[in-house]
Amino acid sequence: MRGQDDRQAYDRGTSLFSPDGRLYQVEYAREAVKRGGASVGVRASDGVVLAAERRVRSPLLEARSIEKLHKIDEHNGVASAGHVADARQLVEEARQTAQVEQLSYDQPITPEQLTTEVSEHVQEFTQAGHTRPFGAALLVGGYVEGTPQLFETDPSGTSYEWQATAIGGNSDEIENTLESEYDPEISIADASGLAASVLTDEEENDPETVAVAVIDEAGYRTLEREEIDDLL
Amino acid sequence: METETGQETTVQKTGTTTVGLVTADGVVLAADRRTSLGGQFVSNKQSIKIEQVHPTAAVTLSGSVGAGQAFIRQLRSTANLYEARRGEPMDMDALAQTAGRLLRGTRSMPVLGGVDGDGPRAFQIDPAGGVLEDTYTASGSGMQLATGALERLYEEDLTLSEGVSVAAEAVESAMERDTASGNGITVARITPEDVMIDSYTDSTEVA
Incomplete structure (x- = not known):
């Protein structure tokens, strides 16, 4: 490795630190998240809203097939950003985790516990050999026992709780607006x-370019096109 | 408790009487202190058949002693892990669900009592994994005798100390006629704060 550029030497595997303590593959995965459309989460007093940008690249594409909002169970939903296929794997993990909670403890999983368990799964892929990190970030929103919560998990497996936030492309600018x-x-x-x-x-203000889901007392539900039109 | 003899293996069984009941201030569990071999020989006269499994919950032991003890260790470690991971104790529905899952296929039939955000709760758990909540319940070979006493003595909104007297009297009634139950009483007082387990030589000592 001597004589080579540091980056080239230390970005080969996820389990290799650079001399200044960075995991380049994880940082690249974060960049992958930024390449797609944005997703937004907003915690309200009586529920949580998740929304996702739809980039319709052709008039022939059915916009509803771009799926970035996912129902996890009656009480929790996920908005994803980044690699769609990677995100779907995490959504599947989240769905199973939610059912295991119900089966083990006879109670709905909280967004906090759901995020913790999905984040543990994500972290394993930054440390194990022969794997790459997930190129996706998730917003986990839920309303369990009267408490609305919104969490984010990123490709490093770190989680944060938010009042409102954005992930994906242009998220910095959206966060400024939300603030x-x-x-x-x-x-x-x-x-x-x-x-x-x-x-x-x-x-x-084209309602085809955005998808919205709300999670409240009544559970998880995606808004119809007309309802989004009214919002705009 | 009771031990089965005349088989290839000798299994200690709780021929026991245990009861659980809900009061206004908490839950009371009570049990006798006899362990026997096949109901024929008293193999232990000072068994403690109630154990704490959670900051505000305990279970009684009845059925096979080995299965019951293994069950209690697993339930306690599950409750500890849950609280360590989440920063709050399990509620009684989660604890009862876990107890039912752990008990499936064993030969133990405990009563679970505890206090959570919904107040004092008591559950009968059966060896097939059944979980039934009740205000008063009994298990073990003396359960018919104890239940008879509970039917007569139990009232809603008893104080904790009244509940202790009712539970002790129910166990005492069973000890009078069930040969597999006897040798004193253990009482657990479970409040929103903690679990206190005390043993007595007979029901007149129970204050």
């Missing part, structure tokens, strides 16, 4: 409007 617009007392209806508006172009 100035967010109010902790926001209702689920206003939170839906906020989530949809930060993801759509102000001039076009």
Whole structure:
């Protein structure tokens, strides 16, 4: 490795640290998340809203086949960003984890516990040999026993709790907007409007380009096209 | 408790009487202290058949002693792991569900009692994994005798100390006529704060 550029030497495997303590493959995986469309989560006083940007690259593509919002169980949903196929694997892990909780303890899993367990799974892929990290990040939103919660897990397997946040492309700019617009007392209806508006172009306001799911007392539900149109 | 003889292996069984009941201030569990071999020979006169498994929950032991002890160790470690991982103790529904799962296929029939956010709760768990919540319940060879006493003595909204008297009297009634039960009483007082387990030589000592 001597004489070579540090990056080339230390970005070959995920289980190899660079001399300055970085895991390049994990950092590259974070970049993969940024390449796709954005997803947004907003915690309201009475539920959580998840929304995802749909990049419809051809007028022939059915927009509804771009699936970035996923129902995990009655009480929890996930919005993904990054590699769709990687995200689907994590969604499957989350769904099984939710059922195991119900089977073991006869109780719905909280978004916090769900995120913890999915994050543990993600972390294993940054340390085991012959694997690559997941090129996807998730927002986990849920409403269990009267408590709305919103969490994020990233390709390193680190989790964070948020009031409102964005993952994926353009997420820094969206976060800035959320920081100035967010109010902790926001209702689920206003939170839906906020989530949809930060993801759509102000001039076009095309409801085909955004998907919205709400999780509240009544459970997980995705909004119809007309409902999103009303929000915009 | 009781031990089966005349088989290839000798299994200690709880011929026991154990009861559990819900009061306004907490849960009371009570059990006798006899372990016997096949109901023929008293193999232990100072058994403690109630064990704490959770900060505010305990179970009684009845059925096979070995199965019961293994069950208690597993239930306790599950409750400890759950609390360490999540920073809050299991609620009684989760604990009862776990107890039912661990008990499937064993020869033990405990009563589970505990206090959680929903207040004092008691459950009968059966060896097929059945979980039934109740306000008062009994298990073991003296369960018919004890249940008869409970039917007469139990009332809703007893205080904890009234509940202790009722539970002790129910076990005492069974000890009078069930040959596999006897040798004193163990009582667990479970409140929202903690679990206290005390043993007595007979029911008149139980305060």
